[in-house]
Amino acid sequence: MEAWPDTPGGLGRARLARSIGLLAVALVSLAACGSDAPTAPAAEPYIYAAPPQIADGWATGDAVDEGIAVGILEEMVDRIQQGGYVNIHGVLLIKNGKLVFEEYFPGRMVSGAPKTYRRETRHEQHSVTKSVTSLLAGIAIDQGLISLDVPLYTLFPDHPAFEDGRKRRILLRHVLSMTAGLAWDEHTYWYTDPRNDHVAMNQSRDPIEFVLDLEAVHEPGTVFTYNSGLPILFGEILRRVSGVWAHEFADEHLFDRLGFEPWYWWRYGDGTVQLGGGLSITPRDMAKLGQLVLDDGLWQGQRVVSTEWIEESTALQTKTDGPTWTYGYYWWRRGFAAPWGVQESVHAWGRGGQYIFLFDELDLVAVFTGGNDNNDANQPFEMVERYVLPAIVDRR
Numbered sequence: 001m002e003a004w005p006d007t008p009g010g011l012g013r014a015r016l017a018r019s020i021g022l023l024a025v026a027l028v029s030l031a032a033c034g035s036d037a038p039t040a041p042a043a044e045p046y047i048y049a050a051p052p053q054i055a056d057g058w059a060t061g062d063a064v065d066e067g068i069a070v071g072i073l074e075e076m077v078d079r080i081q082q083g084g085y086v087n088i089h090g091v092l093l094i095k096n097g098k099l100v101f102e103e104y105f106p107g108r109m110v111s112g113a114p115k116t117y118r119r120e121t122r123h124e125q126h127s128v129t130k131s132v133t134s135l136l137a138g139i140a141i142d143q144g145l146i147s148l149d150v151p152l153y154t155l156f157p158d159h160p161a162f163e164d165g166r167k168r169r170i171l172l173r174h175v176l177s178m179t180a181g182l183a184w185d186e187h188t189y190w191y192t193d194p195r196n197d198h199v200a201m202n203q204s205r206d207p208i209e210f211v212l213d214l215e216a217v218h219e220p221g222t223v224f225t226y227n228s229g230l231p232i233l234f235g236e237i238l239r240r241v242s243g244v245w246a247h248e249f250a251d252e253h254l255f256d257r258l259g260f261e262p263w264y265w266w267r268y269g270d271g272t273v274q275l276g277g278g279l280s281i282t283p284r285d286m287a288k289l290g291q292l293v294l295d296d297g298l299w300q301g302q303r304v305v306s307t308e309w310i311e312e313s314t315a316l317q318t319k320t321d322g323p324t325w326t327y328g329y330y331w332w333r334r335g336f337a338a339p340w341g342v343q344e345s346v347h348a349w350g351r352g353g354q355y356i357f358l359f360d361e362l363d364l365v366a367v368f369t370g371g372n373d374n375n376d377a378n379q380p381f382e383m384v385e386r387y388v389l390p391a392i393v394d395r396r
Contacts, residue, residue, distance in 0.1 A: 046077040051102040054119075056284055057259040057300065061098035067394020068095060076387035077103055085379050087371045088353070089117040090283045093388065094291055094365040099284070109371040110352045122264060122280040123369045126350030129279040132254070132289065133231045134330035136238060136246060136275075137176055138297075138309030139253045145241040148173040155237055159212060166216035172237070174220040175230045176329035177317040181218035182211070184227040191351075198228045198276075207272055208236045224318045224327060228276035231330065235275040246273040257304050258288045277350065283367050290356040290365035293331075293346070314346045314358075336381075338389040345384075353377040357384060362392055 048070040050062045063070050073093075080088050087108065093101035104117040109124060117123070125132070140146050152170045153162035162168050166181060174180045186198040194200055204210040211229040218225075235246040242249050247265040255263060263285070266278030288299065293314065297305040313329040320326060326333045332349050335342040348356040353370025357380075366388055368380040 043078070043081050046074050046081065046103075048074055048101075051099050056261065057288070058099045058284060059097065061095075061100050063093070063095065063100040063391075066095040066098060066100050067392065068093070068100065069391045069393050072387055072391040073101060076383060080105055085383065086376050088379065089123065089369040089371060090367070091383075092283050092287050092365075092367040094287050094367075095392075096363050097291065097295075099287065102284075104283075107371050110373040112371075117369070119284065120261065120282060122262070122282055123286075123354065124350075124352070125279045125281060125286070125354055126277045126352055127228065128286065128348040128350035128354045128356060129275060129277045130228075130231050130330040131348035131356070132250070132279060133234060133246075133275045134176065134313050134328075135254055135289070135292070135305055136250055137172075137234065137329065138305045138313060140238055140242065140249075141309060142306045146172060146237065148176070152237075155240055156212065161212040164216050166219060170216075170220045172234075173317075173329075175234055175237075176313075177221075177327060178224050178227055178230060179218075179221050179318050180225075180227065180230060181216050181220045181223060182214040182225070182227060182229075183217045184214060184225050184229065186226065186228060201229050201232075202268075206270065207232050207268055224320050226321070231275040232272060235273045245271060246275055254304065257302070258285070258292065258299050260285045260288070283369055286354075286356055286369075287365055287367045289348070290358050290367065294358050294360060294363065294365055336389060337385050338392075340395070343389060351377065353380060355380050359389075362395055364388075364392065 048063065051060045053060045063073065076091070079085055088105055089107045090104045091101065092099065102119070104119065104121075106114060106116045108114045141148065148171065150172050151168065152172070152175070153159070153168050156162065170180050184197045186196050189196040191199060194203060201207050201210045207229065211233045214229070238246050238249060247267070250265070261282050261284070264280040266274045268274065292299050292304060293310055296307040297303060297310045314331045314333070315328055316326045316333060317328050318326070324334055328346070332347050333345070334347065335344050343359060343361070346358045346360070348354075351373070353368060353372045353376070355366070355368040357366040359366070366384060368383070370377065370379070372379070
């Protein structure tokens with residue numbers, strides 16, 4: 001049966017059908033178990049409600065008014081609550097610039113005790129941090145502090161690493177597109193194994209020296225290698241050209257402009273900022289980053305980063321080592337199967353299931369948070385194709 005979108009004043013056929021289905025399942029289970037067997041109470045079907053308006057800069061709205069079939073989103077939440085999707089911490093949708101869907105769930109981080117996630121809970125971003133780093137790079141370029149074509153060796157004068165001819169040809173654009181040509185492997189071994197280069201860098205005396213001393217194995221600009229050391233190297237470049245640490249630069253030129261709630265950024269012992277994955281922010285602030293990019297660098301009508309940078313950083317800069325993704329400057333690109341055809345997306349992607357999906361043609365931002373350190377971290381891809389995109393009734 002085709003799911004009909006709910007009307008503001010009615011139950012909606014999709015919701016009614018689900019309620020009847022849940023009742024039938026409960027009755028069958030009771031008959032099968034017998035009257036003596038203990039049974040878990042059936043979960044109440046989720047009923048959509050618009051997010052509350054609070055003093056955080058977001059305008060909220062009703063999803064129905066923005067052309068979204070909330071019955072389909074209700075099915076998604078029911079599946080999360082019934083365990084069909086595991087360890088999902090939060091889902092937010094922003095349509096036409098309004099926060100129209102916001103739900104949080106109990107769970108646990110990649111490593112940690114169970115907790116209840118709420119609107120105000122800061123969430124570890126892992127590699128979503130890299131996309132924030134991309135915005136910092138754009139702001140620095142806008143300010144004339146640096147350019148994409150600056151050779152790295154000019155920023156590290158007399159460093160012996162750049163006696164290597166290949167390394168002398170590394171430009172900033174290669175650092176931001178993961179095509180610097182340096183030997184790096186953070187996929188063969190897990191993030192608890194010292195043979196993982198990311199782990200080895202974290203355990204090194206000096207993370208900047210660790211990255212600079214990597215062997216040059218490819219001509220810069222020719223091969224994509226996912227390398228979490230490169231954003232950390234960019235942080236040192238930013239410090240050298242701006243005179244402040246990267247987290248201080250971010251606070252003044254990005255976070256304060258967007259009205260971020262209290263945030264946290266992990267730093268190494270020597271002060272180096274972990275720009276590859278150390279940021280913790282709230283899901284609503286994740287959504288602000290997505291809306292900033294979707295609006296070509298504007299937040300509530302005020303310019304934060306140039307349109308030119310947004311266009312270039314989210315455009316295809318290189319093909320990746322995966323079958324369906326391409327890469328910009330610390331932003332991923334991917335097509336999704338939608339009911340009307342392939343829907344292109346730009347997104348930020350972090351370990352554990354942290355995502356900011358941007359659908360420019362739909363004026364839609366989708367944020368997911370989670371704590372899955374296995375293939376379950378990819379659940380949001382299915383959730384987008386199975387629920388989020390089919391729920392978009394009005395695609396204008």
